[in-house]
Amino acid sequence: MNEEKSIKLLFLDVDGTLTTKWEIQVSKSVLFAISKLSETVMVSLSTGRISQEVKELINLAGLEQSYHVIGSGAEVYGPSMKLLRKKVLSYDDVTKVIDLAEDIPDGYGICHDGTWLDSPDAISKGMEFITLSLHANSKEQKDKILNHIQVLDREYHITVGSHIWNPEGFMILITQKGASKGDAIKYVQSELGISQEETAGIGDMPNDAPMFSQCGLKIAMGNAHPDLRQLLMWLYLVLKKMV
Missing domain, CATH: 3.30.1240.10 (Hypothetical Protein, Haloacid Dehalogenase-like Hydrolase; Chain: A; domain 2)
Incomplete structure (x- = not known):
């Protein structure tokens, strides 16, 4: 898998990807997998949720020093949830x-x-x-x-x-206009000096298409996929071997 060799940045959708149907909170097993994965790659959220709805998740997953795409791309937050970009x-x-x-x-x-x-x-x-x-x-x-x-x-x-x-x-x-997940991810890539080929994305809905357009590695989940933890752990093992 040549793509994974260069992956430095991973964006995760939340609803329907990190959560299953009728769930609002991310499970402990998925949080653990995210924390393990963040040992090898910067893990960031790319979500339609707003900042108030993801702050707890970011803290629980240990992603406080990552960059996050919020409000479907309308806002970008940097380390310590510093607002870097906002389209209103x-x-x-x-x-x-x-x-x-x-x-x-x-x-x-x-x-x-x-x-x-x-x-x-x-x-x-x-x-x-x-x-x-x-x-x-x-x-x-x-x-x-x-x-x-x-x-x-x-x-x-x-x-x-x-x-x-x-x-x-x-x-x-x-x-x-200019406030899609793809536009926001392109901004983050520019801030970090990371290329599209070094970026991965996991999502499940049509609003993740702009995210995928900026990712070299694209993983589309079935809605409410039950095997996300296994997928994240697999990515962790693959990436760990390549650092």
Whole structure:
């Protein structure tokens, strides 16, 4: 495996990759595997979750000195969770998307100042947001929302992820243009002087495609994969032999 010989940086998606369906917390066995793997390579998170939702995970996994891609690429944090890069949506951006989606979504998630707001009535002019999510309970509903907002594809980054509280449903994620997981990972690679060929990524959803585009080694998981611990330990053993 020639690719693994040069791997220095590994990005891990969280929901559906580090967790299984209906789980919010990462299991102790997976945390152990991550900590072992971090002995041979820098392990970083690349997630749709916001900073407040991953701080405990970062501490438990011993990843405080790593770089992390948060909010589907809207934010990048460096060692000790220092904010290095932030791409925001304005009030006008958010209301434009919501108006186009009409009343199709079953719910909303609008991230402002580290908090999820669940109603358009809770936002006002002057506020900044890193992520807007539109919730759907079925593929048909998800496709209908995407059809309504597809005219905005050139203005914003639009992708689909899983919802922490409803893993059977869909979460359509909207961030500023240039705020995808791939854009954020490219920024981290530049900061660290690490190439695409030296980067690996593990994910499971369509919103991980931009992450994979920046990774030399790509591993796509089935949603709620039960064998992640074994996979991480296998990577640990492979990489350990090559350092």
